[in-house]
Amino acid sequence: MNFEFDDDQRMLRDQARRFLLDKCPADVVRQTLEGEQPFDQDLWRQFAEMGWLGAAIPEEYGGSGMGHLELCVLAEELGRSLAPTPFASSIYLGSEALMVAGTEEQKQSYLPDIATGEAIWCLALSEGARPATATNTTATVSDGKLNGEKVPVADGDIAHKAIVIAKDGSGTGLFIVDLTGTGVERSAVETLDPTRSQAKLSFTNAPAERLGGDGWPLLEDIQDRAAVLLAFEQVGGAQACLEMAKDYAMGRYAFGRPIAGYQAIKHRLADMYVQIELARSNAYFGAWALSTDAAELPVAAATARISAVEAFNYASKENIQVHGGMGFTWEFNCHLYYRRARQTALVLGSLRRWKDRLINALSQRNAA
Amino acid sequence: MNFEFDDDQRMLRDQARRFLLDKCPADVVRQTLEGEQPFDQDLWRQFAEMGWLGAAIPEEYGGSGMGHLELCVLAEELGRSLAPTPFASSIYLGSEALMVAGTEEQKQSYLPDIATGEAIWCLALSEGARPATATNTTATVSDGKLNGEKVPVADGDIAHKAIVIAKDGSGTGLFIVDLTGTGVERSAVETLDPTRSQAKLSFTNAPAERLGGDGWPLLEDIQDRAAVLLAFEQVGGAQACLEMAKDYAMGRYAFGRPIAGYQAIKHRLADMYVQIELARSNAYFGAWALSTDAAELPVAAATARISAVEAFNYASKENIQVHGGMGFTWEFNCHLYYRRARQTALVLGSLRRWKDRLINALSQRNAA
Amino acid sequence: MDFTDTPEEAAFRVKARSFLAENAQPKAGGDRNLATGADKSGMLAASRPWQAKKAAAGFAGITMAKEYGGQGLSPIMEVIYRQEEAEFIAPRGVYEIGLGMCIPTMLAYATEEQKQRYAGPALRGEEIWCQLFSEPAGGSDLAGLRTRADRDGDGDDADWIINGQKIWTSGAQFSDYGILVTRSDFDAPKHKGLTFFFLSMKSPGIEVRPIRQASGPANFNEVYFTDVRIPDSQRLGAIGEGWKVSLTTLMNERFAVGVAPPPDFEEVFDLARETELEDGPALDNAMVRDRLADWYVRKQGLKNSHFRTMTAMSRGETPGPESSINKLVSATKYQEVSFFGMELQEMLGIVTDPDTVALDGLFQSGALSSPGYRIAGGTDEILRNIIAERVLGLPQDVRLDKVGSFRDLPTGDK
């Protein structure tokens, strides 16, 4: 039984945590929040230099070949620090998609630039408020040209390449589109979490290159992988909220004693802890499934995601509550986590749909 | 604005409370709990004498003609005292059904015996675990003879007459059946709340007399009326739980002070109070709709029921929790309320189905 | 049981309705930005003339004594007027605190001359008041305040010099006067060393800075006091009795604590009706219906409870701390509904652009604003304490801060 990160992985975590404490404190996050930049290019460059962007990309494709467990370790720290970068889009979705569905040539051609950070990738799925399904997809590709509109696309405004879900003659497919090329218009959209940019993409006869075979099952596999990685970000964010709330409650006195001594606060922090521990354990199982390409991945990923979304939602909203009025000021950092919790809760689709996927996967497993 | 019971109604409440405190303390309830009797005949006789059974039955049909608001007042006190009688079956369902759907002749013929308590009525709808719907109903009437099986039927073992939901040539209908007559077999079934008896009824060519027209809308109207009345019982039960929990918490010391002073307990009691107040207010609105035959009855009844089921569930389970280990002994009365909460939550169908009814009714109202 | 007014109430309602119909624009069909409160500066500009009109017509200070310009009517009349006013674009926000809390405190503690001087202009909207109570280190523990009041000299009528900081002061930036509670004795026990004043907000040494909220806008202020001078004649209540005066003010606050804004059941019901899920309308989805039913039941519970409160008021009773239920339940519901509305819009739910998302982004702005509603005017925790202690009569939390000198009480670093 070895259901923990090993010593090397823990060392990586410590390094990453120290680095981010130093280079990505709240005032760095706030530069992006306040709209001074769409993301933090300095951080991005340094992530590349440390081999983080290519952590799960094999060395033969220009990655650092550490592995998915290491990527999970990094994701937790990125979530904890709220790093304002397109890590999730480019790595959890872009790089994973290429590794799952790319031809040898596509991997050779695209992965190295992801690892160096020169190319930022994103995934363009949503076409508005309707649930993203194969049936609802209206973007089409014919004769290698893409037409359609995608909104919102996380990091669509800053990415160089997009993987676009669209229909062609043979059904639903994944298509690689150069966002800096012809036939692409894009505009940023305002969201509740300005530290993570989102855009509307419009395609008019944009050249599109097919990635992999049957698009929908591939998409779901990619989403499962991203869900596990994002769950670590969410656990990291939730843990940061718990620590902030605890620290504040210990130092804040009311009626002559620390508010941390009142059961209303104590028990709320205990509940946060419980939710985070369950989410963390579920994320670990997801990491195991992801790193071993286990058949359990669909169930493990949905479980990790549901658990992490709920833990981060709870921790980020109750963190504000524990802080009281001060926690609701722009100046305190509580709202940064609250915003990110909402962003991560929606970026891969709603809790409702993931619960649906979980029950579907469990039904199939039990039926098998 | 006069959204309160009036002075006469409050006086009736005080009288009823005093009477039940005196005649229906826990040891009387426990006689039925322990199986010494299926219900309390002494209480039943006295209810009849005080005019409670006929509270909402007009004087011309042998009732005391007080009205539905008065019946609501009584229901709250019956719920508070856990009176082990077939009041809900015979009055909220039986008598209401006759008043809603009965011909003049049927009212003349049946209502007086309900008011005197000589006849106990019940409603036989459920045919097992499947949701009771028109489609699911398999009991049939042809040539005035009923065949089929109904389980569970609240008070089916002690009632003299049943209103049975069954199909005949013209659709679903309500049928009056003499349970002491031919073609009827009945057996008590064990339930989680032995203070309220339930039975399985089997009909083989039992003579059946039609009541009213189109059965399903009539049934829903009857259920709406019963839901409001039962909501008052539930609010009364929940209020009793809150008072027990408060009383215990004030007198029980841990770590040198009353447990009522710990926020974990204080805030739980506050939450109980909040739920009960909302449920009470919703029950009042239901009472208004019931007593004025308002078009709002379907919405008001579902709202009152959902609110009251949840308040009683919460109060009865957290009452045990506040009592700690002692609350989970047979000797303490907490479990009597916990059992009754479960019984009242199911006897008119699940919360799920009432929520469904509520949203249907609201959709229709908004569409209109 | 019925929902009809008494004859007296009905007459008053007719009078109010006709005043409103003649003098105000109905919300339905009126300027949308004004109606929803989105146009804040427009609201502010419209406030003074509207308040003056109300005062002239006898709808300002409905419950205030006649000798100070009020109508001397019972609280139910105030409720009736507000019910009617709610249908119209009637900007009254800037006067709520002054008329609801400051002037009642003045009427209880000021001299006759002062009452005559200040009540009328406040009623007619000529002077705006604010309330200077909360402090950064205070929070729910209001009496833990540290803004100091020192006497300038030894005379019985020596002026007071104020130094310190208040926070969460609504309307400080446009107020003419304020009521202020300070600590005049740091050696007395916590609740014994406070002294209460009113003062001009134009006094030298007052600096008002807006506080930006987590949701973006700045609805509150910090107010800094540097050697602000207040004549002793503007003291309300005895020296060291400021806590008692504050309680008078707060009694009035509890009644004013409102219900959370939309989105509520109606809005999420509409959204569900308009949203297509992968297998049909959201309104047909059993999970969605389950949630909708819960919110409807809670919303109706509050509404029907309000009918009960009104009935009590109509009978001349004073509504008790039960009204804490209203904010406790509605603030939580506000946050839940907002989150759920975002979820129903799937990935698009994160977008705040009003032209892109449903109901002009109401669910998104609700998600951002709702944490504040669970805190302002009494946190969830304080409200539960109030219900537990004042309604149910349970014991107070153990208090270690009621004896000994305030100076010696432990404080944290936050």
Added chain:
Amino acid sequence: MDFTDTPEEAAFRVKARSFLAENAQPKAGGDRNLATGADKSGMLAASRPWQAKKAAAGFAGITMAKEYGGQGLSPIMEVIYRQEEAEFIAPRGVYEIGLGMCIPTMLAYATEEQKQRYAGPALRGEEIWCQLFSEPAGGSDLAGLRTRADRDGDGDDADWIINGQKIWTSGAQFSDYGILVTRSDFDAPKHKGLTFFFLSMKSPGIEVRPIRQASGPANFNEVYFTDVRIPDSQRLGAIGEGWKVSLTTLMNERFAVGVAPPPDFEEVFDLARETELEDGPALDNAMVRDRLADWYVRKQGLKNSHFRTMTAMSRGETPGPESSINKLVSATKYQEVSFFGMELQEMLGIVTDPDTVALDGLFQSGALSSPGYRIAGGTDEILRNIIAERVLGLPQDVRLDKVGSFRDLPTGDK
């Protein structure tokens, strides 16, 4: 990350599995009433021979020191054995408390002679032990106990005379020995006046009465002491140091606190699969799916957390109070799942007759039993306190009972 045993663990697992396969009946296919624990007297009768077999084969006292008949292995081996044993009908319930709590306390505090005398028979199942701690007025406040121990005379080795009442004592009716904590000094502060003993449950003056639970059965007892005599040689720890000894026992309890029984996710998933709602299978209903997903996620969270705990144990670490999570989460889930299972059966849900309702009435019996699980072995509130204080390091509740004489502490009427 992997789920494989170390070589040493794997070898032990193989040994355990082959012992079990040769000596016990697998649950799958075995006597159903024994397998589910429904046949309580059958279980009891089977306990002694089974414990003897385990001891002979080296699977009793796995973590106990070898000199007292144990195996001297690490806790992870105990977990591995239990994992394997869980697949078989292996009645060990009556020995859990003795081997898990009483004997470890004896080994920490008894004389060498006593350890040699009592450890072996307990391991071999020849003697059963119980724990006499809780009292009616005590509850979560264990140290508030009032059972008195008075010396019979002045000698240093004078006997002790015990009077009072214990409650919630599992197995008292068939136990041979018990460990007992008493108050020997009512004038000392609460935690200073306690003294700890072990005693024969056959001692004159002991009366055991079963307590009927709200759910029907009597799994616990009250134990009354009337002038029960205990020789001073059976005192464990110093006079007045009984609280310290109790904490040793309780350290062991926390590890033993279990998870709630079925119904859990699997059972309600099966029910949903088999239940036809008005518009199709319950498993297709979005509200049902929503609830099922929540329970699955919580159940897996506990299971995966257990993997982490096992990993820590496998590395030689001692599991901390984090395990409080397990009972807190699973007891609540137990109640929720039970209620929901009843609801899914509509009106029939109230029926308890196993031949009439789904899964032999498991949801109904769960609804009845679950309130007890939220209380026994630490209430929800105590568990949250433990997590808050011992895991997160938050301050203790304000304690007014730690100083002054126990005699003077306020007590209630309950």
